[in-house]
Each structure stands twice: as C-alpha cells, then as structure tokens.
Amino acid sequence: MDIRHASHPDDVKRYDTEALRKHFLIENLFEAGHIHMTYTHYDRLVIGGAVPTEQPLALEAPQTLKTEYFFERREAGFVNLGGPAVITVDGEKHSLARLDALYVGKGTKEVLLASENAAEPAKLYFCSANAHHQLPASKMAIDKANPNHLGSLETSNERTIYQFIHEGGLQSCQLMLGITILKPGSIWNTMPAHLHDRRMEAYLYFDLNADARVFHMMGQAEETRHIVVANEQGVISPPWSIHSGAGTSNYSFIWAMAGENYTFKDMDIVQMNTLK
Ligand SMILES: O=C(O)C(=O)C[C@H](O)C(=O)CO
Numbered sequence: 511m512d513i514r515h516a517s518h519p520d521d522v523k524r525y526d527t528e529a530l531r532k533h534f535l536i537e538n539l540f541e542a543g544h545i546h547m548t549y550t551h552y553d554r555l556v557i558g559g560a561v562p563t564e565q566p567l568a569l570e571a572p573q574t575l576k577t578e579y580f581f582e583r584r585e586a587g588f589v590n591l592g593g594p595a596v597i598t599v600d601g602e603k604h605s606l607a608r609l610d611a612l613y614v615g616k617g618t619k620e621v622l623l624a625s626e627n628a629a630e631p632a633k634l635y636f637c638s639a640n641a642h643h644q645l646p647a648s649k650m651a652i653d654k655a656n657p658n659h660l661g662s663l664e665t666s667n668e669r670t671i672y673q674f675i676h677e678g679g680l681q682s683c684q685l686m687l688g689i690t691i692l693k694p695g696s697i698w699n700t701m702p703a704h705l706h707d708r709r710m711e712a713y714l715y716f717d718l719n720a721d722a723r724v725f726h727m728m729g730q731a732e733e734t735r736h737i738v739v740a741n742e743q744g745v746i747s748p749p750w751s752i753h754s755g756a757g758t759s760n761y762s763f764i765w766a767m768a769g770e771n772y773t774f775k776d777m778d779i780v781q782m783n784t785l786k
C-alpha cells in the first residue's frame with residue numbers, strides 16, 4: 511500500500527517537480543494480475559487499480575486499514591476501463607462493460623474482481639472512502655448516468671460529465687464519482703477553476719495516446735503548479751487546491767470526491783484575475 515500524507519499549502523509552495531509528483535501523482539495503478547492501492551490521508555480515500563487475468567483477484571484489507579476485511583468500515587465505487595468485467599459481491603455477480611460503474615457498500619465481506627475473458631482483461635479503477643451506514647451494491651451503465659453537457663469548442667472545453675455516485679444516482683455515504691469525457695478538439699477541464707475546501711478530489715486521466723499528456727493544474731489559486739500526467743495515471747487533489755487540466759489532445763477522466771458534504775454543485779468558482 512502506497513501511503514500519501516496530507517500537505518499544507520504553505521509547504522507545497524516550496525515543492526519542486528519531484529516533490530509534487532511524489533506527493534500527488536499516482537503513476538502505476540494497473541498491472542496484469544495485481545491490485546495496486548494508494549491511501550491518501552485526505553479524507554482517507556483509497557485509490558486503486560486491478561487487472562484480473564486468468565484468476566479473480568480478491569479485494570482484501572491491506573495491513574494499513576487494520577480491519578478484518580476491506581469493506582468493514584468502507585464503501586467504494588468501481589469503473590471498468592478494460593474488457594468485460596465481473597465483480598462478485600458476497601456471491602452476487604455484477605457484469606460491467608467498459609465505463610460501467612458499481613457501488614459496493616459497507617459490511618460487504620467478499621469482493622472478487624474478474625475478467626470475463628483473460629485475453630481481453632478488465633481494468634478496474636476504484637475509489638473507496640470511510641462509510642458508517644450499509645447501502646446495497648448497485649450498478650449503473652454509462653448510458654444511465656446523468657449527463658451534464660458543459661463548455662464549448664470555442665473555449666476548447668466542450669465535455670460531458672456523467673454522474674454515477676451522487677445524490678441523484680447510486681447512493682453512498684460520502685463518496686461521489688463520475689466520468690468526464692472531452693469532445694475531440696477540446697482540451698481543458700474545469701476552467702474556470704473551482705475550489706471546495708470541504709471535499710478532496712481524485713482524478714484518473716485515461717483515453718490518452720501513449721505520447722499525449724495532460725498538464726494537471728493544482729495549488730492555491732494565487733500560487734498554481736502543474737504536474738504532467740500520462741495515460742491512466744491519477745492525481746490527488748487536496749481540498750485547498752484547484753484541479754484543472756489542459757491536454758495535448760482530448761481525453762477522459764474519472765473524478766471522485768469524499769468529505770464534508772454531498773453536494774456536487776458545491777464549487778467556489780475562482781475568478782480569472784485571481785489565478786496566478
Ligand atoms: O470537467 C469538469 O469540469 C469536471 O469533471 C469537474 C469535476 O467533476 C469536479 O471538479 C467536481 O467538483
């Protein structure tokens with residue numbers, strides 16, 4: 511388990527490229543036959559990737575959690591980025607096509623992650639937050655997710671935000687999760703930038719070609735920094751940080767949030783003349 515501690519914004523001002531990457535970038539989430547997890551102390555979110563091949567992979571509690579099983583005090587959202595997946599939740603099978611999502615709630619004893627066909631492995635991204643209430647496992651296909659069309663080609667940010675786990679969708683205790691897909695020719699996400707000091711956020715950028723990159727913007731509005739992100743890499747966004755990106759091409763990303771409230775629209779928009 512890769513552990514990331516919380517950083518104070520005054521310290522982050524002095525981070526060089528290496529330190530920014532060490533604390534906020536997650537480079538290797540997907541490896542055939544393995545589950546990789548990063549534990550951030552921001553709202554104790556666990557960010558993971560699993561690539562099951564011939565054998566299913568059991569999602570077990572790492573030592574860090576000091577619990578008997580992963581979901582003892584947690585909930586999670588899964589999104590499949592690969593070939594057809596089957597997630598078995600306490601004996602109940604859920605089939606996930608590419609970009610389908612599944613919520614798994616507190617109290618679940620056994621979660622098995624499998625590929626329908628090892629030659630076309632599933633690629634499961636997941637985010638897990640602390641939970642204090644039991645809610646049923648529930649799947650949502652991307653065509654059932656609430657689509658929000660935002661931006662325009664003129665401002666290079668035409669995109670659709672699909673909300674899966676949120677107030678009006680799959681129910682959770684505190685986790686919110688969705689996918690944003692940029693239209694060809696659009697490269698900016700979340701600009702104008704916003705803040706929500708009440709909630710941290712994690713991004714996973716995907717659908718980038720091997721030599722494409724996203725310049726992920728972070729930091730306080732008056733003191734921005736960037737991290738260069740490649741395909742299927744994640745970024746931890748502290749609650750005090752803007753989170754925005756510009757790509758060398760269009761791309762998609764999964765966003766997930768945990769924290770104080772449960773309101774997707776809680777965004778303090780940063781005025782352009784504040785950004786530095
Ligand atoms: O494209 C966007 O804009 C987003 O996807 C924004 C995120 O959903 C977000 O930051 C929610 O707080």
Ligand SMILES: [Zn+2]
Pocket residue numbers: 704705706711753
């Ligand atoms: Zn946000």
